[in-house]
Amino acid sequence: MSTKRLRTIGFHTGASVLSLLWFLPIALILVISFRSTDDVLGNGLNALPHSFAPGNYSAAWSGGGMQQALINSAIVAVPAVLLTLLLGSMAAFALSRYRIPFRRTLILLMLGGNLLPPQILLVPVAKLSQVFGLYDSLATLIVVEIGFGLGFYVFVLQGFMRTIPGEIQQAALLDGASAWQVYFRIVLPLTRPALAALGALAFTWIFNDLLWPITVLITQSKMPVTPALLSLQGQFVSYWNVIAAGSVIAAIPTVAVFLRFQKHFIAGLNLGAVK
Amino acid sequence: MTVASTNSVTPTNARPVASRATGRGRGPKRSWGPGRPSPLVLAFVLVPLLVESVSVFWPAVQGFYISLTNWNGVNPPSFAGFGNYSKMFGDPVFRKALEDTAIWLVLFGGLSAAGGLGCALFLQRERRGIAVYRAALFLPVVFSLTATALMWQTLYQPNGMVNGLLSSIGLGGWQHAWLADSSTALYAQIVPALWREIGYVMVLYLAGLKGIDPALYEAAKVDGASAWQQFRNVTLPQLRSVNAVVLSVIIIDSLRSFDVVWALTQGGPYNSSQLLSTYMYQTAFVNTDFGYGCALAVAIFVLAFGVIVSYLVRAFKESD
Numbered sequence: 001m002s003t004k005r006l007r008t009i010g011f012h013t014g015a016s017v018l019s020l021l022w023f024l025p026i027a028l029i030l031v032i033s034f035r036s037t038d039d040v041l042g043n044g045l046n047a048l049p050h051s052f053a054p055g056n057y058s059a060a061w062s063g064g065g066m067q068q069a070l071i072n073s074a075i076v077a078v079p080a081v082l083l084t085l086l087l088g089s090m091a092a093f094a095l096s097r098y099r100i101p102f103r104r105t106l107i108l109l110m111l112g113g114n115l116l117p118p119q120i121l122l123v124p125v126a127k128l129s130q131v132f133g134l135y136d137s138l139a140t141l142i143v144v145e146i147g148f149g150l151g152f153y154v155f156v157l158q159g160f161m162r163t164i165p166g167e168i169q170q171a172a173l174l175d176g177a178s179a180w181q182v183y184f185r186i187v188l189p190l191t192r193p194a195l196a197a198l199g200a201l202a203f204t205w206i207f208n209d210l211l212w213p214i215t216v217l218i219t220q221s222k223m224p225v226t227p228a229l230l231s232l233q234g235q236f237v238s239y240w241n242v243i244a245a246g247s248v249i250a251a252i253p254t255v256a257v258f259l260r261f262q263k264h265f266i267a268g269l270n271l272g273a274v275k
Numbered sequence: 276m277t278v279a280s281t282n283s284v285t286p287t288n289a290r291p292v293a294s295r296a297t298g299r300g301r302g303p304k305r306s307w308g309p310g311r312p313s314p315l316v317l318a319f320v321l322v323p324l325l326v327e328s329v330s331v332f333w334p335a336v337q338g339f340y341i342s343l344t345n346w347n348g349v350n351p352p353s354f355a356g357f358g359n360y361s362k363m364f365g366d367p368v369f370r371k372a373l374e375d376t377a378i379w380l381v382l383f384g385g386l387s388a389a390g391g392l393g394c395a396l397f398l399q400r401e402r403r404g405i406a407v408y409r410a411a412l413f414l415p416v417v418f419s420l421t422a423t424a425l426m427w428q429t430l431y432q433p434n435g436m437v438n439g440l441l442s443s444i445g446l447g448g449w450q451h452a453w454l455a456d457s458s459t460a461l462y463a464q465i466v467p468a469l470w471r472e473i474g475y476v477m478v479l480y481l482a483g484l485k486g487i488d489p490a491l492y493e494a495a496k497v498d499g500a501s502a503w504q505q506f507r508n509v510t511l512p513q514l515r516s517v518n519a520v521v522l523s524v525i526i527i528d529s530l531r532s533f534d535v536v537w538a539l540t541q542g543g544p545y546n547s548s549q550l551l552s553t554y555m556y557q558t559a560f561v562n563t564d565f566g567y568g569c570a571l572a573v574a575i576f577v578l579a580f581g582v583i584v585s586y587l588v589r590a591f592k593e594s595d
Binding site for chain 1: 538
């Protein structure tokens with residue numbers, strides 16, 4: 001009996017140490033983000049705080065351009081996620097519920113596009129957007145983020161939709177429902193758990209992306225959060241407290257999405273795993 | 276903070292199983308909607324396909340073509356055959372980048388798989404407080420790699436956390452300017468990437484472990500199997516499909532690794548932490564050598580090709 005007790009204590013000790021070790025970097029960064037520059041320079045990065053300087057956040061927010069960057073990120077991420085889910089679910093609906101010619105080939109082709117290393121696309125996409133007069137615009141970024149992710153979402157969603165019994169659809173068709181009504185009124189509502197999972201995931205991926213924004217944008221004021229962090233880093237060299245504040249600001253939206261949709265989020269990560 | 280508890284993993288694991296069951300029972304070709312898709316239904320496929328064609332397939336074809344040209348973006352591209360590819364063989368930076376990418380693949384991939392599996396085994400049993408432990412390990416997964424990199428840049432400063440921890444455990448002699456020293460810059464940057472990846476791999480393995488039939492362990496216990504034997508002969512074989520997933524995830528993630536290095540050293544000092552992905556970006560967009568940049572991208576594609584194909588083969592089987 002006492003062995004069991006000891007093992008439980010041992011487990012919790014080990015797990016606590018591990019979790020604390022994992023959380024320590026975050027805790028330190030949070031503390032540093034609230035310390036004044038004099039305090040950090042005078043007492044060192046690891047010292048206990050001798051000051052309280054929330055001004056770091058306003059320095060990063062307005063001086064460091066994080067405010068504009070968050071707005072840009074929202075302009076990109078929100079429509080990109082919604083359109084991705086719309087287009088992805090449309091294709092998935094047709095591919096899973098109808099006898100489309102080359103059905104399986106199309107699914108794999110689209111998924112294959114998502115698996116390509118993005119590097120192969122960088123130069124051509126930058127050039128193509130110049131040809132269309134859309135270089136350095138958030139619209140291009142939205143299109144690229146949608147197009148590059150789409151194959152994955154189509155694949156996952158068609159797998160999910162195939163589990164919906166065909167009888168439901170047939171009953172609706174007998175009642176005279178159109179394909180659009182079957183999609184919008186019947187299949188989409190039944191797909192909601194998968195859509196929520198993928199939506200949470202897509203938001204995080206698009207919001208956190210660095211490579212595409214720095215490839216298709218050049219104007220500093222158009223940059224979303226991730227590249228804006230890099231210019232903040234260049235602007236506040238060695239102001240570790242302001243850089244820490246900027247990183248915290250950049251992390252808050254995805255942490256909020258995660259905490260709000262954690263169940264869906266974890267489910268989404270596993271949905272994507274092709275067994 | 277309450278996160279990622281039991282129930283959250285359940286739907287996860289239930290889905291592929293369910294989809295497979297229906298696929299098998301029903302047969303894919305039977306009774307799906309009307310025989311011939313209407314124009315609207317075809318449009319449902321064609322519009323997304325068009326979007327992906329414009330932003331992925333057509334650029335990909337062009338990328339291969341550009342790799343066969345010399346192009347600086349000012350003059351029109353001139354055809355160079357395989358000139359850019361033969362240039363790679365004599366390019367010491369390319370060789371260094373290839374080497375660093377291999378190191379990254381082995382260390383980042385191996386340690387995140389081992390760490391993820393270890394954490395999943397350690398935290399697999401549902402018990403009080405388990406959600407908090409899992410959440411702590413998972414939290415970094417939602418940070419962007421760039422924000423992660425900047426956090427660790429601070430921690431790697433000469434008077435930062437890493438050196439502080441070392442001296443507090445009596446290893447003060449190991450203190451170092453981790454990112455500025457060309458012998459440690461690469462390895463120092465694998466750590467933040469690992470810190471972020473392990474939680475992700477753990478989640479994949481937790482779902483896999485949950486799917487193992489407890490009766491198998493019961494049977495093994497009856498046969499007198501030790502904990503290690505149970506792991507060797509029950510857990511590992513049962514995790515085979517998850518292992519395949521994890522393998523493709525970490526290889527694809529390794530080859531895509533860019534953000535951390537671009538944010539911290541941009542491949543320096545003296546190309547000591549140059550990855551193929553950072554070298555490609557630098558060649559194309561800093562040195563505006565688009566032809567060679569695309570050839571480097573093709574090299575990355577070639578390395579990823581095997582993984583892409585095996586992933587698609589598994590996807591093919593699943594979509595049966």
